[in-house]
Amino acid sequence: MDLLNNRSSVSEFILLGLSSSQEIQIFLFAIFFIVYVAIVVGNLIIVISVIFDNHLHSPMYFFLANLSFFDLCLSSVATPKVIADFLRKRKTISLQGCMAQMFFMHFFGGGEMSLLIAMAIDRYVAICKPLHYKTIMSCRVLILFLLLSWAIGFIHTTSQMVFTVGLPFCGPNIVDSIFCDLPLVIKLACTETYILELLVIANSGLLSLICFILLLISYVVMLVTIWQHSSSASSKAMSTLSAHITVVTLFFGPSTFIYAFPFNSYSVDKFLSVFYSIITPLLNPVIYTLRNQEMKAAIKRLNSKHTGSWFTH
Numbered sequence: 674m675d676l677l678n679n680r681s682s683v684s685e686f687i688l689l690g691l692s693s694s695q696e697i698q699i700f701l702f703a704i705f706f707i708v709y710v711a712i713v714v715g716n717l718i719i720v721i722s723v724i725f726d727n728h729l730h731s732p733m734y735f736f737l738a739n740l741s742f743f744d745l746c747l748s749s750v751a752t753p754k755v756i757a758d759f760l761r762k763r764k765t766i767s768l769q770g771c772m773a774q775m776f777f778m779h780f781f782g783g784g785e786m787s788l789l790i791a792m793a794i795d796r797y798v799a800i801c802k803p804l805h806y807k808t809i810m811s812c813r814v815l816i817l818f819l820l821l822s823w824a825i826g827f828i829h830t831t832s833q834m835v836f837t838v839g840l841p842f843c844g845p846n847i848v849d850s851i852f853c854d855l856p857l858v859i860k861l862a863c864t865e866t867y868i869l870e871l872l873v874i875a876n877s878g879l880l881s882l883i884c885f886i887l888l889l890i891s892y893v894v895m896l897v898t899i900w901q902h903s904s905s906a907s908s909k910a911m912s913t914l915s916a917h918i919t920v921v922t923l924f925f926g927p928s929t930f931i932y933a934f935p936f937n938s939y940s941v942d943k944f945l946s947v948f949y950s951i952i953t954p955l956l957n958p959v960i961y962t963l964r965n966q967e968m969k970a971a972i973k974r975l976n977s978k979h980t981g982s983w984f985t986h
Contacts, residue, residue, distance in 0.1 A: 682843040683768060683842035683843060683844075683846045684768055685765045685768060685846065687763070687765055687846055687848065688764040688766060689848065689849045689850070690759070690850075691851060698759045698760075702756060702759035705755060705759065708951045709756060711955055712955050713748075713749075715959065715962070716744050719741040719958050720742055720745075722972055723735065725975060726971040728967060728970070733792070733799070735815055736791055736815075737968075739822075740792070740957060743785040743822075744785070744953070747949070747954060748951060750774060750777045750778050750950075751778065751950055752950050752951060766852075766853060768842065772838055772853075774853045775837065775853050775854075778830075778855075779829055779877070781826060782826070782829075783828075784822045784826025784827075785826075786826075786881065787822040787884075789888065789920070789921055789925075790887065793888050793891045793892065793917065793921070794891075797894070800910050801898050829876065829877075832872075832876055833872065833873055833876055836872065841864055844861070846861060848861070849943070852950070854946060856870065882925075888925070896911075899911050912965075913965065916960050916965065920956070923952075923953055923956055924953060
């Protein structure tokens, strides 16, 4: 971190946030606080349910619990500070803190993106090769997919941050967002950043687009397979698959759009900042719990077990 201070005269960044109106900021504080609590509670319930309920000890719920963990981490990187900043007149973040924010945002974001692909593979095997499902999706394969997700997230963020950390910041230090957003921070460097901007577009934008296309193709194949086998099992598979498709669309759609039109709209940047910090982590547990009977039953069992032990004591 000393390298950052040696290369830059800027020691902190000023975040403009979503509004300069005190009344609006108090309203936003209440909304963000409530949503963040819901994110923490909702995702923790999923993780705890999968860990302690034997009925959920399957590959699909293994991935779902890890997706919830990624969502919890992703929202916790910046949201608590965003909430606190709504009560501050001057919103600042240190240079080191800004770099850490961007590192972990892309780390958990890249990891979640990779995990969604693993979840699609799991559903593909379950629907298209059901007789070989348990053999293919073994415990070793699940661990491998999880480790790959963490590794891809780390490579994704490191390949961008290794160049960003060394940038000199000696002039403007105002970031028109609620937290440090990589494309916006890069533009503040007092050096030519065109190549780095292209790298960010290629790394984040094209990766998102390619993954989205691959997922789209795999889900089309699964939908065709379900359509050809009309049964009660297919109906259940369709319900589960629709939840996956909804989550994938919500995750990849906005990011693909913004990186297709980079560095041209601060309002869009702010929308995406809010979307990925609180909306997506909230929607994932809502979508999977409301559309999944097994998950709702597991939550009821967990609640009744906890209530029963409370009365016993």
